[in-house]
Amino acid sequence: MKAVRFHAYGGIDVLRVEEVARPVPGPGQLLVEVRAAGIQPGEVMIREGARHGRWPAVFPSGQGSDLAGVVAEAGPEVRGFAVGDEVLGFTHHRASHAEFVVVDDVNVVSRPKGLSWDVAGSLYVAGTTAYASVFAVDPGPADTVVVSGAAGGVGSLAVQLARRQGATVIGLAGERNHAWLKERGVVPVEYGDGVAERIRRAAGGKVDAFIDTYGDGYVELAVELDVRPERINTIRDWQAAAKIGARTYGEGSAACAVVVGELARLAARGELEVPIAHTYPLAEVRDAFRELERRHTHGKIVLRP
Secondary structure, eight states, rough: OOOBSSSSSSSSGGGGGEOOOOOOOOOOOOEEEEEEOOOOOHHHHHHTTTTTSSOOOSSOOOOOOEEEEEEEEEEOOOOOOOOOOEEEOOOOOSSSSEEOOOOOOOOEEEEOTTTTTTHHHOOOOHHHHHHHHHHHHHOOOOOOOEEEEESSHHHHHHHHHHHHTTTTTEEEEOGGGGHHHHHTEEEEESSSSSSSHHHHHHTSSSSEEEESOSSSSHHHHHHTOOOOOOGGGESOOHHHHHHOOBOOOOOGGSSHHHHHHHHHHHEEEEEEEEEEEEEEEEEGGGHHHHTTSSSSOOOOEHHHH
16 A cells, blocks of 8 residues: 655655555454545654654654544454444554554544545544643633634634634634634634734733644733633643643543544534645645645645545
């Protein structure tokens, strides 16, 4: 089968699509023929070596956590799934950017009717990260919540989940994404110089919580807006969070099939939109990450093996 590999830390040029042996499922495992697999900013940091202390790579390394596809083989002792079933879920073994992947049966759920392959294959990391971020700041109908990177892969889901909790949501995003945010009941605010004052005007009072999906000073901005540390959550700026005691709930805090299944059902019912920015064939993985690393994507980028 074909799979994405890199043999050393580095930039986009270290990515290769190589022929590798097709894996064999063991007890409690499924071999899934991948139809769609999302890509993530965290994969960039791992590939560049920026997270070596926390998530070291073993070379040659694969990539990919998100996946959706069709069960091609079922190992012994598999529960609840059979060959031909359509599933979505995740792997913790950096392996889903490939034509086939082995996954534990407890890490997948059935694909709901009406859910597209692209959405199903890009739901795990962004969805569970958004879910955990909203849970961390616990928004309610009386709260005003600010979300940075509000049109990105995680932010676009976080704003919707916070609105489902009844909160007033202010989304920081470029002007080209303001109409999309308004259509989902979010108050859009342009990022950049003077953003603190623009947020204060939009809030019409105090800001109660802050979800940072972007990094680059937004934890400090939340402090400037007088948000209490326990109601600030960042998925990128762990150092700033440690200084003030803010939260860092992310994917790992909600990494289970139960959450993925609930998000998938919401998306299938049209109650949660997962924007798909672009799709690429596996052979164009470098182009996919080139687009991702510009950090101006509205929604998810998906590989189609």
